[in-house]
Amino acid sequence: MTIAEKILARASGKRTVKPRELVTAQIDVAMSHENADVVLRAFREIGIEKVWDPERIVLLFDHRIPADSEKTAATHQRIRNFVKEQGIKYFYDLKEGICHQILPEKGHSRPGEVMVGTDSHTTTHGAFGTFAAGIGATEMAGVWAMGELWFMVPESLKIEVSGHFPHYVSAKDLILSIIGRLGAAGADYKAVEFCGEAISEMSIASRMVMTNLSMEMGAKVAFVVPDAKTIDYVKARTDKEFTASLPDEDAQYARTMDICVDDLEPMIACPHAVDNVKPVRAVAGTKIDQALIGSCTNGRLEDIAVAAEILDGKVVARDVRLLVIPASREVYLRALEMGYIEILVKSGAVILNPGCGPCLGAHQGLLAGGEVCISTTNRNFKGRMGSPESAVYLASPATVAQSAINGVIAAP
């Protein structure tokens, strides 16, 4: 069996499962951010008093923090009250950061388990060997009530990556090139398994870029095959026992792909689709108004480090606004200790509090009509970050940092 099949078999109490089989899986972790307010409404409608397990539900705020409006403040208030009412054990208020960074940091992302989250980028946690899928709010209300959920066992797609990354070329360039090749629906309903030399050598943060952006080719879940690096990271952050699921030698895949990164160049997703991927050189020289480094895709320490390296002693172009958003309080503190924040502020960057920032167009740095933003985030849909007449390009932290200096899109 593949990783997805093994985990779903375990979670549904079966010895084996096959693709397309419908199973009911027990949920190990159920995560929601501000949209817990939508979940809450549906949960009340069902009409039961208590959640199935207050120790398996993780709630936090990241999408609109601090509250951008009275409406959001009321949402935050209702959720805080619910946390107290139900005795939800794991609640991270607005000081912590983005869900897809906080859950791993706090030890909730564990190999071999089933996690659901009311956020499409929940696929990120597959970097730890977790079967982690995004679901909707009403469905989550069902999970809060019953602790289980139906899944169609997905077919799996194996992507084996060999070679070594050239300087300033990273996981973001790799996953963008894969999405460009497979298309926005290229992994629809599938489980993706990343393996191979280049994946083994990747940091945990880079592996999370791979599983995070797999969502943008339609994946239900994505995994990095767990190894010693995975186990070390998770063990340092939780005392809970877990068993990693590894794919069997004879696992069946719907498709396999082999990619070598030796000659990979900086890549960029052009407006208004994540699969509209080109080499950066094809659009180099495009004037930008805003540059953004952050998000659940690329707001981690290594992302801020490479930006600081490129911006050290340089200044952001006069007509460009550079926004930097550490993914979490832990990342922010480390970036301060390492001196990265000082370098970035001296270069002219504005540092925002850990959270989703303007990625989803809610607040903090939206775009006016005709403006262009180059961003390390995960979506460039029309109007995503503000005006429907604005344009968003998605690239690596190194490319965004270099572009901020040049005032135009530029490869690092």
Next chain:
Amino acid sequence: MEMIKGRVYKFGDDVNTDVIYPGKYLSITTDRQEMAKHCFEAAHPEFLVNAQAGDIIVGGRNFGCGSSREQAATCLLHFGIAAVVAESFARIFYRNAINLGLPVVVAPGITQLVEQGDIIEISLDQGFVKNTGTSAIVQSTKLPSYVMEIINDGGLVKHLQKRLGIRKDREG
């Protein structure tokens, strides 16, 4: 379940949830009628003028890709959209629609069969979609019985109430 009949409002491939329901309205979490006022507002403002309650949305491949925001399905349901038929759906939107009781129908070939404004009939039970003007028919994928049960119960909330033996009379 009876036939669903309605006028076609047609879109292309990869219609994403940011386009269906802009992120700036995500702070609306409970007022479903308010959500319905913002369907396709930024990217296709003509929708709110030209579409009517009872219309059936026909989409291409990968309808509803992107964010998990349930508002994308809620706003269509409360606008009065009778069903969404597409070549294929992105999985989270598809599940959200089922859980809310909005019929979603996978019908490969549908975009070749109908034009904007055509009248179509959908049979969820028998698994077909028919263009009443041309009488052309495409087969649609039948849903597993477990999933049909959720739709027939009127969505997940009512389905769970039934399972748990909770009798409630509330608007869904």
